[in-house]
Structures are given as C-alpha cells and as structure tokens.
Amino acid sequence: MKKVFVTGATGFIGACLARELLELGCRVKVLVRRGSNRKNLSGMDVELSEGDLCDTESLARGITGCDTLFHVAADYRLWTRDPSSMYAVNVGGTRAVLEAALQKDVSRVVYTSSVGTLGNRGDGTPGTEDTPVSFSDMVGHYKKSKFLAEREAETFIERGLPLVIVNPSTPVGPYDIKPTPTGKIIVDVLNRKMPAYLDTGLNLIDVEDCAKGHILAALHGRIGQKYILGNENLTLRDIFALLADISGRPAPRVKLPYTPILIAAYVNEGIARLTGREPLIPLAGVQMAKKHMFFDSAKAVRELGLPRRPVRHALERAVEWFCSEGYAPWETSHPPAPVNP
Secondary structure (H helix, E strand, C coil): CCEEEEECCCCHHHHHHHHHHHHCCCEEEEEECCCCCCHHHCCCCCEEEECCCCCHHHHHHHHCCCCEEEECCCCCCCCCCCHHHHHHHHHHHHHHHHHHHHHCCCCEEEEECCHHHCCCCCCCCCECCCCCCCHHHCCHHHHHHHHHHHHHHHHHHHCCCCEEEEEECEEECCCCCCCCHHHHHHHHHHCCCCCEECCCEEEEEEHHHHHHHHHHHHHHCCCCCEEEECCEEEEHHHHHHHHHHHHCCCCCCEECCHHHHHHHHHHHHHHHHHHCCCCCCCHHHHHHCCCECCECCHHHHHHHCCCCCCHHHHHHHHHHHHHHCCCCCCCCCCCCCCCCC
C-alpha cells in the first residue's frame, strides 16, 4: 500500500485506521463531507478530498491515484425519521464508491460491514462468518441497510474487484466522537443515567485492534472472504461491572423484563415519528437486545493475525477519553487510568 483512500475517516473506526496507516508510512487521502466535524483528523498529515458518498464525481476524483480503498463510512444510527437517507448512504454510497474503485483499477479494497449482517442464534453460541442468515433476520434499518450493502459488495467481487469484507463487532476506545450507540451506553453509565439494563451480550474489541484488522485484511485477506474483527464476548452486566471498577461509578443493578420495555419502545417510536426527536428507548436497540450478539473471530486471528488486547484496556481508554473531552465528569475519588497513545 503506497497511497490509500479512506472513507469515514472523520468517524470512530476510520480516524483510528487513518492513524495506523500513517504510522506504517502510507500516504493517506480521506473523503470529507462539506461542513463535517473534522476534529478526529486534527494534527494528522492526511490529504483531504471534499465530497460525498452520494456524489459519484467526487468519489472518482478522490480515489484517483490511490492503490487501496478502505470503505469505512456508514450512517450508523439506531433510529432515523427518514430511513431512505440511511439506505442512500449505506447501500447507494457503497455501490458508488466500489464502482469508482473498479473503474480506477485499485489493487485492493477493504469493505467495512458489521457483525450485524451475520447469522447469530442468539442463545450464547458465537456466530461465525458462515452462520446461516437472511434478510428477515435483520432488525432495524441500520442492519437492513448494511446487509444490502454487503450484498452489493459481493456483486463487485463477482465483477473482478479485489475486495475483502471485514465485519467489526463492537469497537470501544478513545475518539468515539459522535458517540456511537455503544459509546453512548458508556457515557450514560459515567453520567449515572442508566439505572437498569436488559439481559443481553456483546462482542467487544479495542478500536485500535479493529483498525489494525482492516490493514491486515488488505495485506493478507483472501479476496471474496469475510473476517469477523472481534474479541471478548461479554454480557451487558459484565461490561457494566468493568466500567464500575474502572470509573468508580456504580453499575446498573436492576435487570428489566424484556416485554414491558419492548412495549415502551414501540410507544417511544410512535412519539418520535410525530416529533422528529430521537426516542429515549430506540425500538431497534431493544429488539437487538433480545439476542446475545456473541461472535467468534478465530478466522481473523488464524488468517490475518488479528491482535486482541484485553477489552478492559480499551474500556479504560474510552472512559479516560470521554471524561477528558467533557462527555462525563471526572470521578475525583477514582480517576480513570491514563491513556497510552
């Protein structure tokens, strides 16, 4: 990789990926939308290419001269009043940027999908890249749009594009600027705004390990293959216990029954559609929580050499970053451990 084009570099995974690429000595060109928050790119020696995933000319212009594409950008929300905009970015944008890559004859493409597009029994058995899945298994517009986008990516593989798919699980760590839905959970715990929880589970990975997994996929991944970029399977209760130990804040103790919360989520969804305000209880989030989203990343470890540092370290760095950036107050009696750069 000599010169790479990265979409989504102003976001969580994408910004971390850009840093890792720069450390390897790559020249990095990033797609940025006009008026977007570029704080995550501050101080980084990257070439800015202004454009949009829905603007095919800007994509062709941006990818010109690059030998590798990392398509990380996505509209990641659990609720949107206008789902069509999410499909336009996640599905249409993927089609457009991969078409540009095909026309410009790039030598390698890494497409960032999600474990949400993969099969998962939900009973605690970790899903793999080969677990059966269908569109009917997708919950919410984000997962549906990413499922369709992954199918788009597969059509480009058939057309000869040298593409590898990575399926990140749930990255955690610093620079979660938006924050992501998972980052918001951490922030709510730090602000003592989450008194209760649902019985569910997630697979977590340090965001830097996730970024390195992208690069390893470009270097060693087999064209046409999928790789789960994940690490530790933890229940939500386990995650809260770690956050409590790291931050000194109390962990939520009350486990809520699923059905009443689902009903409340439907009510919240209806109100949100009328007001245009994000619901306090996103319906998609509650529906996803019905399954323990556990996954097995053995294939990425075996074929790519995916690094997997302890998730506690990633949570420590996330807590420190959120507090230092003002998302939550410091706990003076129990300050977070310093973040290692």
